[in-house]
Structures are given as C-alpha cells and as structure tokens.
Amino acid sequence: MPATFTRATQVEPERRDTGIGGKPPVDRRPTGGGGEGDNWDNRPPGRRGPREMLTRYRLAMTFALAGDMMFFVALVSAFFVRQASGHIDASNNYVSDWRPLSIPPILWLNTAVLVLSSVAIEMARRQLFREIDVMEEWFGLGKPTVRRATPWLIASGLLGLVFVAGQWIAWQQLYAQGVFYSTDPNSNFFYLITGAHAVHLILGLMAIAFALVALRTLKRIEYRQIAVDCTAWYWHAMGIFWVFLFGLLAFFQ
C-alpha cells in the first residue's frame, strides 16, 4: 500500500500536561491583547501559555520567602525586646546587661560582595529570558542561554562563597577580641542572626550549584528558566534580608 499523506481518521492524542503551554517561553504574547480568548489566565491549567509553570514556581517561592521573612522578623523583634529587658536593682538603678559590640569592619566589604553577587545572578537570570536566545534554544538550534548564563552564575556563586568566608573571618575577629556566642546578649544576637543568615546563604549556594547542574542537564529551556529564576529570586531575597539585618546589627545596638 502506497504511503499517503492523510489518514482516514485523525485523532489528536491527549497530550500529557507539562504545564508549560507548548509555546516558546518568551514574554511576548501572540496578539496585541484584548481579543477573544486572549486572557491566558482564563484557560484551563496546563494551557495557560508558556510561562504557566514558571509562574507557579515563582508564586510558591514568593510565599516560601514570605514565611522565611517572618522567621527573621521574629529574631529581630526578639533582638529589640532583649535589648530593652533590663531591671531596676535595689538602689533604684536601671541595670542592663546589654553592651554594645564593635562590628567588624569587614562586614561592610561582605555587604558589598553580596550586592555584587546579587547583580551577577540577576545578569545570569536575564540571559535566560532574552527572546532571540530563547527561541534558538526552543527550536533546538543551540544553547546560547546556557553559554551566556553559566559564567554569571559561577561568578555569583563565587561571590557568595566569598561572602560566607568573609562572615567566617568576621567571627574569627570577634573570637580574637574574646567575644563568643555566649558572651553577652548582644553577641548572642550577632552570632545568631549572622549564623541563621549564613545557613540560608549556604542553602542558596547549594541552589546555585543545582542551577548550574540544571542548566547542563535539564532538557527543556522552560525548566532551565525555572531553575535559574527561582534561585535568583531566593538569592535576591537573602541579599535584601542581609542589608536589613546588617543595618540592624550596625546601627541599632
């Protein structure tokens, strides 16, 4: 039987929902907007356009970070309460065991490094969304976004490592002054806040490492976008948290 171009019955198979909409994951939407059926949010899940899955993970990341922010808010409010919790002694003097702490100057440098790291990861993130590159990858012609984003991502990770190392040095400098975790309430909070933040940063470094691996191994550009985008959001949030926490430690003692 000769090959034919058409079949008698053409049944479109039910596609498995990938949640990525089957369109190239760029910002541009197909029409100028406003037409019938143009409201992508109104479509069933899995058919809401190229950025549906990205939006889902961004939404989850935003909520996760909101919860994380409450964690730091609790620590900071404890900081203020503890700062104000002195007592009146027998001779009617106000006694407080809160002593100021000289912040190691290297923290200023660390802050600058973390800001640079944030800039670097933002550069990496943007490489994943340049339309001409995304289209090239989506058609399977090459991996320009991977090529361009990798150096920025590595730079961001290295700067993050430098920050953590810098925090370590700051702790060593305080040790040298004889200021340890349990020395006084102020040092409690200094180590606790910097330590909790450092744990978050180490998780972030692991996320960056994961994103680097993901850039190489994930088959679809959509997934690579998600890996880098969510890592970047997390990293930015940690940068912003640090700026506030550092401001607290430096100026509100």
Next chain:
Amino acid sequence: MNPDPSAPATARIARTRLFTTDHRVIGIQYLLLSLAAVAIGTVLSLLMRIHLVWPNLAIPFLGQIKPEDYLALVTMHGTLMVFFVLTTAPLSGFANLVLPAQIGSPRMALPTANALSFWLTAFALLVLLAALIVPGGAPISGWTAYPPLSAIAAAGPGQALGMDLWLASLAIFCVASWLGAVNILATVLGERCQGMTLTRMPLTVWSWLVSSLLVLICFSVLLAAALLLFSDRHLGTSFFLPMGDLVAGHVYSRGDGSPLLWLHLFWFFGHPEVYIAILPGMGIASSIVANFSRRPVLGYPMMITTTVLIGLLGLVVWGHHMFVSGMNPYAGTAFALTTMAIAVPSTIKVLSWLGTLCGGGLRLATPMLFAMGFVSLFIAGGLTGPLLAQPALDAYLHNTYFVVAHFHLIMAMAGVFSIFAGIYYWFPLMSGRLMSEPLGKLHFWCTLLGAYATFFPMHFAGLAGEPRHYSQLAGTTAGLQQLLPLQRGITHAAIFLAAAQFLFLANIVWSVKHGKRSSCNPWQSTTMEWARPIEPESKLVQSSAVEAASYGHRQKACRGPYEYGIRSDRSDFIMQCDSGAKPE
C-alpha cells in the same frame, strides 16, 4: 505517575500507596496519621482523668502515676492533639483530599514538596513519641513550654532529653507545615480552573487559603522561638532566662533574659494556631449545612469576609493568653479589645449557619449531624470567649478548669466534630463506599452527649476555683474536696466519650469493605470534588493519573459554589461545573 503493572507488587504498592505524590493518597495518609495521634492522645488524657480522681490507683503496666508523670501526660496530650490532630487533619488531610478537585485542578502545584511535607510530619510525630520512652520521659512543661522551666534541663525529669526531642519535633513540624502551606497557597492561587474566580471558590477552599497564610506567618515565628530556646538550653545564652533564676536549688544567672519574650513569640504562633485548627472546620460546616438543608449559604460574600477577618484579627489577639503573666496592663486592655472584636465575625458566621438551617429542608444524615454538632459546640465554647477576654475576669479564671472547658469545647471538640463531619461526608471519595448511617448516628449522639458531659461541668469546677495542671486535687482543701464528685462524673463521661469512638473505628473498618457502594455524587452536592466518577480505593492512584492526563483540562466552573434549592423542577441543585443548566 502510571503504575507499571509488571513491577513487583511490594515495590508498586510502596510507590503508589506509600511514597506517592498523589494528593488524594497523601490526604488519606495525613488522616491516618491523625487517627494514630488522636488514639494515643486520648489514651493519655484518660490516664490523666483517672489519676485525677483515683490518685492512688496503680495503672496496669505503668504503676502509680507520679506528679511529674502527670505533667508529662499533659504535655504530650496537648502537643499531640494540637499539632498532629487539629492542625494535620482539617488542614493538610482534607485539603489534600479534595482541594484540587474543588478548584478544578488535576493536581497540587508542588506535589513533591507536598509528599515531603507529609513525611516530615510523620517523622516529627515519631520524634515526639520517642520522648515518651527516653530516660527521664516526656517533658513536663506543658505544650506551651514556658521558660525558665523549659530552658533548664535540671528543672524536671523530662526536661533534659525529652524536652530536646519535643523541640526537635516541633522544629520539624514547622518546616513540614511551612512546605504544605506554600503548596496549598500556590495551588489555590495558581491552579484554579477556568471560571473558578475567587468569589466562586467553596468556603472550604477559602478557609484552607486563610489557614495556610496563617501557617506561613506563625509557624516561622515558632521555629525562631524554638531556635532561641534551643540556644538557651545548650549554647549558654539567656534569651528567656531571667536574672537569678533559682531552679532545683541551683541559681542560674546568666543574664537578664525575659521569659515573657517566649510567651509573646509562642502565643504569636499559638493563637493563630487555634484558627488554623478551626477555620477549616468552619468551611466544612458551611458547605455541609448548605448541602443538607438544601439552601445556599446565607451571605456567602460575608462568609468570605469573616473568614479573612478572623484570620487577620487572629494575628493580633495573642496577648489574651498572657493577662496574668505580668504583661503591661495597658497592653492587656488592647488585647482585650481585639479579642472581643473577633467575636463579631465569629457571630456573623454562627448567624449564617443558623440562617441557612432555618426553613431549609433538613436532611439529617450523619455529616449534617456532626456539622450541627460543630455549630452547637462552637456556640457553647465561644460564649465563654468574651468572658475570658476580660483581663479582670481572666485573672480569676485563667489557671482554672474554666479555661480547660473553654478551649476543649471550642477548639478540641468543635474541631473534632468538623473532622468527623468531613470524614463521613467525603468517605466515598476515599473508599468508593458510604459509611454506615445507623452506626454513624449512634456515634454522633454518643459523642455529643460525651463531649458535653465531659467538658461542660468543667466550667463549674473552674468557677469554684479548681486549678488546672494539678496532678492531685483530693485532700487539699475542703472546697476542692467538694468538687471531687463532679470530677468523678467528668472522668466517667470522658471514658464514655473515648469508648464511643470505637463505634467510629468499627464504622470505618466495616464500611471500607462492606459499606454501601456510593453512587456518583451521593449527597447531591454542588461542589466539584463530586463531579468525577466515584472509584473504589484501589483505583485511586490510577484514576488520578488518568484524570491528570485528560479529565482535568475540561473542568470549568460556571457558577457559584452553593446553588441549592434554586429550581424545583428537575433537581434542586446545580453543580459548579454544570454548564448546561441556565442560571435563573
């Protein structure tokens, strides 16, 4: 997703039943976890009740209960019930079971995080239970773990390793709840089907949304507080340790820490936690009351508003747990005002339930009985809320049985009734069968009677000044001696209440195998979890996979969630996804 039929049976069962990312199976897993926790917690409470009235009785296997054992029982009972029953079952359990279907989504937004959340919760339960068997036993500082007793290992037998396990369990539970809440929020906000606008969501979905927001906000704070307490215990800090703290003959004087700080952090978590436990119950009650009285929910937009309002106000009332803690009295006044303000949305909710009931064609099936029981207990327990919100009254009542009566009626019993209502209502979605109605009704009446008989007399004990947290009341003063018959009655009622739950267990065991096969949409409900065909439990995973592949895409919400009793001709309800029926 698709179970491979050629794989070995055990591996397949492990993948499809145990380590699955299917939200409905996870929901059932959560409910079973809660069942285990509630069974243990109930046994512990019975031991407490028996010891209170027969202090010299030697319990088989345990011997006589010492005062510190009694406090350990208090701690474990409270922790198990609050975290692993009242948080886990209504929020995580039911939301996983029906939330995606109710909003027309084939799956949760983050199925893997969801499964991880369940396994962390299970691990947290094991860590907590381990505290019962370690040397020294369980912690004795109550589920609120007030420092300095909770901060110093020498404070009591359970305060060393047991307290550490308690803290670890709570920290793991915080992370697990946080993951689960992120998943629910992302699902509700991002995965709704076409037409499912926010103002068409069933009230259960609204309540899970608000509860998840509260989880996100307040469990993070509990985690921070647990970290600080851990640091006080092991790293030589003094966040919560006051100056010159004398514990067990030894002065601990590290710094000028503030035990009040723990109270603030803990109750900032602890009060929203109450609403996390009860909001889903309110949603379930609204849905079930509307369904079984065949009337739309009275004031549906108002019910959304009050749900959100209760969530918001719930965040600013924590100080009413601290009226007698030495907090600034002006702060007490502010917290008294916010606490009384929260009675307003709660009352609106009660009026809506009663208004929906009024004039409806009542169908008194078991889920409806339990929903009405919920309303009854919510009113009975809620009325004492504004009393306790007065700092002056609370000063007298705070450490008495009055408070025990209050929160056991409004949180524990109302919460459990809503869980029962949900299980009787959604059982067909879990097993493909209906639960036995005669057994269910018997269970309801016994439980209702037992609940009131157990907890209502506690008001009188509290008004007479009987303190809570005391392991032994006999022989102290003449006044308390007179209350002993009352307490004996309470213990008998508690044993009756616990025994009545065997009816529930028997009903489940019997109904899973022999219950009446459920037809499609057995309760003639409007919400979309009933839109798909009912499958037996063994087909659950497979059908989920099929649903995810095809069925989910076709879901569409065409109308509001509670269109009951609108038309009298064909049927008196229109399902949300019913596109054929024209609205009136």
